[in-house]
Amino acid sequence: MEMHIANDTGRLSHDLAAWLSDYIKDVLSKQDRFTFVLSGGSTPKQLYALLAESPYKEAIDWQKIHFFWGDERAVPFEDSRNNAKMCYDELLNKVPVNPAHIHIMRTDIGPEESAIEYEKVLKEYFNDPEVTFDFVLLGMGDDGHTLSLFPGTEVIHEERAWVKAFYLPAQEMFRITLTAPVVNSAACVAFLAAGAGKAETLKHVLKGEPNIDLYPSQIIKPVKGQLHWFVDQAAAGNL
Numbered sequence: 001m002e003m004h005i006a007n008d009t010g011r012l013s014h015d016l017a018a019w020l021s022d023y024i025k026d027v028l029s030k031q032d033r034f035t036f037v038l039s040g041g042s043t044p045k046q047l048y049a050l051l052a053e054s055p056y057k058e059a060i061d062w063q064k065i066h067f068f069w070g071d072e073r074a075v076p077f078e079d080s081r082n083n084a085k086m087c088y089d090e091l092l093n094k095v096p097v098n099p100a101h102i103h104i105m106r107t108d109i110g111p112e113e114s115a116i117e118y119e120k121v122l123k124e125y126f127n128d129p130e131v132t133f134d135f136v137l138l139g140m141g142d143d144g145h146t147l148s149l150f151p152g153t154e155v156i157h158e159e160r161a162w163v164k165a166f167y168l169p170a171q172e173m174f175r176i177t178l179t180a181p182v183v184n185s186a187a188c189v190a191f192l193a194a195g196a197g198k199a200e201t202l203k204h205v206l207k208g209e210p211n212i213d214l215y216p217s218q219i220i221k222p223v224k225g226q227l228h229w230f231v232d233q234a235a236a237g238n239l
């Protein structure tokens with residue numbers, strides 16, 4: 001595991017944008033497509049905005065990138081809580097991507113149906129079930145959740161399905177999420193976490209006893225791939 005600590009969120013977003021741009025370039029020097037799993041929430045907004053600006057807008061070969069999502073809130077696309085909408089607003093509408101390369105988790109159909117459909121999309125896309133995405137960007141909530149793997153939920157332990165939908169009573173909404181095994185088969189996973197509100201949880205996730213039911217982010221351990229944590233000083237304060 002590699003830690004990248006920056007003074008503040010702005011610097012952190014710049015560091016990850018630069019690192020990611022180099023990583024994409026390196027991967028694309030060896031293969032002709034790059035599969036990128038986007039994260040929702042508020043923390044990556046600054047990163048996405050930077051990627052949509054110079055120098056990254058020109059430096060990244062956007063046409064070769066295929067986009068997927070780690071999780072989705074089952075609300076209409078137009079709803080500001082929709083993870084895909086946020087990614088379109090901050091990034092995808094601003095860079096020259098190929099629309100055929102964007103694979104959203106649908107919320108215009110029932111959540112269970114959407115999860116089944118997304119799993120089908122992924123299985124048709126990846127021939128080798130042991131190797132999936134080139135890059136998965138993850139967030140970590142103040143409660144230790146990542147993707148839509150929330151503390152105390154059954155989906156944390158899902159071993160067979162690649163995508164699951166479930167009702168989250170605390171938020172009175174359905175969630176659709178990739179499961180841990182599919183993310184752990186990625187070539188590279190990076191967490192982006194910022195703010196003092198995550199400091200205590202981050203300490204438990206990285207330095208505490210294993211307890212994935214309480215701190216689901218602990219379940220993310222790529223089998224063969226790299227794991228990076230990009231955190232700011234405020235989030236790293238208790239490490």
Ligand SMILES: O=C1O[C@H](COP(=O)(O)O)[C@@H](O)[C@H](O)[C@H]1O
Pocket residue numbers: 039040041042043044070071072073083138139140141142145146147148
């Ligand atoms: O609900 C979600 O939250 C997490 C963390 O979001 P943040 O606002 O603390 O950055 C995010 O990674 C996930 O995609 C989203 O659905």
